[in-house]
Amino acid sequence: MKFLLKMVISFSVIIMVFGLILGYSLYSNSVKLVSQTIGIQAKNIAQSVANTLDMDDVDKVIDRTKLMKDPKREYSAIVDMPEYQSIRTQLYNYKKTYGIKYIYIMTRNNEGKNIYVIDGFPLNYSGSDISLPGEIEEVSYKYLDLAFDQHKMYVGDLTVDNHWGANVATYVPLNNNSGKFIGLLAVDIDAEEVYHFMETSKNEMTLLTIGAIFIAIIISYLISKFLLNPLKTLTKAVKKVQEGDLAVRSNINSYDEIGDLSSAFDDMVSVFYDNKFSIDKLIAELSKAKTMAELEHSIIMEVKNILNLKSVSILDFCGSKLDFSNNKEMDAFAIAATNKFLKDKTLKLQLGDILSMEKGYIVFIGRVNDIHKMLWFDLHSKKISQRERLSIQLLSRYTSIYYENLILIDEMSKKITDFKAEEDIPIWISKLFLQISEKERKRLASDLHDEVLQDIIRTKKTVSNALDMESFNEENITSTLKHLENELSNIIYLIRQTCNELMPTFLSEQGIASALESYFRKIQLKSNININFEAFNINTQLDFEETLAIYRVVQELVNNAISHSKASDIDIMLKQDQENFILYYSDNGIGIDLNEKIDKSKHLGFQGIQERIKLLNGTTSFRSELGHGLEVSCQFPIKSILALKI
Secondary structure (H helix, E strand, C coil): CCHHHHHHHHHHHHHHHHHHHHHHHHHHHHHHHHHHHHHHHHHHHHHHHHHHCCHHHHHHHHHHHHCCCCHHHHHHHHHCCHHHHHHHHHHHHHHHHHCCCEEEEEEECCCCCEEEEEECCCCCCCCCCCCCCCCECCCCCHHHHHHHHHCCCEECCCEEECCCEEEEEEEEEEECCCCCEEEEEEEEEECHHHHHHHHHHHHHHHHHHHHHHHHHHHHHHHHHHHHHHHHHHHHHHHHHHHCCCCCCCCCCCCCCHHHHHHHHHHHHHHHHHCCCCCHHHHHHHHHCCCCHHHHHHHHHHHHHHHCCEEEEEEEEEECCEEECCCCCCCCHHHHHHHHHHHHHCCCCCCCCCEEECCCCEEEEEEEECCEEEEEEEEECCCCCCHHHHHHHHHHHHHHHHHHHHHHHHHHHHHHHHHHHHHCCCCHHHHHHHHHHHHHHHHHHHHHHHHHHHHHHHHHHHHHHHHHCCCCCCHHHHHHHHHHHHHHHHHHHHHHHHHHHHHCCCCHHHHCHHHHHHHHHHHHHHHCCCEEEEEEECCCCCCCHHHHHHHHHHHHHHHHHHHHHHCCCEEEEEEEECCCEEEEEEEECCCCCCHHHHHHCCCCHHHHHHHHHHHHCCCEEEEEECCCCCEEEEEEEECHHHHHHHC
């Protein structure tokens, strides 16, 4: 379906729905207004008639009517009552005087049913529409029942009945001279003329609505055609790019979604075909960094390749404080402006967010423990372009990964140094930490190469294929750009996943139980293994070191079950007693020879588990036999509880 047709249909549907709602609303309000007007008239008449009735006579007729056991046979006795004849004649006279359609008196019998007492027809009238004394009203009317139940006056809505026609009824309570409620006086005002007028108006309104919708369709077609002209311009620009002219731009200066689409296309072509910013080159440069200083030097050099800069620095932001000690290019005014900007704002920092300030820009590019790494830069130009913005955001995604990777390596190196300073430990422990560090680096490189880089290559091929297409229309542009958007979203998701696996920042926010549940859901999506997880009596908030240790231990055990043990079922339980936190793990895998694996240091993963729990002053035990699965129990004292005791 053509985009123009889609827009016309969309506009038409919206206008149609709006027209129908408006027409219905006008009709409903008109009916309500007419009903209220007639109701006021009926109310005044009914009240006036009720005030003139002899309540003693009415009371006598009502009492006699209630005593009837067989209304079809006994009604003549009531009709012969002088009181009945007097009131009926009186009601008939009011009917003629005020032009009332129906006027009658009703009561409730001993069984609680609504019955007629006196109908305001002439005494000699015997038509089928007269209601005789004691006749039961089989139909339930809302306002009639309310008047009986509450002994109050009620004016009904405009009702239409095939037999009785269109009427507005009013019900007035009748009380005897003792003040006791005995029945109701009902007055029905004829609304037939008004009803037919409203029906005619409704038909005319329907025709007007249809005409308005038809005109609206024509107008929507013209507007849609006008709005699509920029897309035609964009199509011409794409065809020139297809012919090899990479310098061409659409130059659509509209400030709407089509303008955004054009700008995104221009930026995308620039990002993928500009030699200044190569993904392969970026990964290569950042991978060379072995320290934080080297990494930040590489980041600054890459930013200088991307942007036309006056100056650039990396700042440390912790809580509400900025550390300017490492900056080399910020002048006093820039420092003051940056500090004031961040103090005046409550920032919820998101990776890649670019914040514009009075002096330069600030970008969140990564986190080192509690310190947020902020990239500050000042441009020669007054405004950052969309292409530059995309490049900086992509750079921030990659740099955050390398920050997290270096954190792990630095932490492991410090632990090794501390161990060596304190005691003479076996050399294999040092090798273990180094192997784990290198393993993380290799895994990260593999993840980036196998997933992120491959997605980028596929995205580049999509652009190349689009440029080679013989025909390019609005649908092709929209489809191609949408595909590219989805591919880039997938790349961002993969990078975030890698970051979370390197250093799960959500642990302190979710807690260990919720974090593990999220991890297990991801594992079960990628494998057929069944994981049964339970957490009991977890009422103490673990610190980050404790939470991370449990998370990594579970990761190692689950990875072992998937890669080596051939297990199909895993049971994991977390619980807490008065002082200790306990982890219990079991699977139905092939099992291992514990003596061989542990004592000969051939299973480094299990050694890593023991070391993590040992650093928490805890203990770990393994139970397994070949062919009978694996059981692991870990226990350590909770720091917060020990601190309270001290």
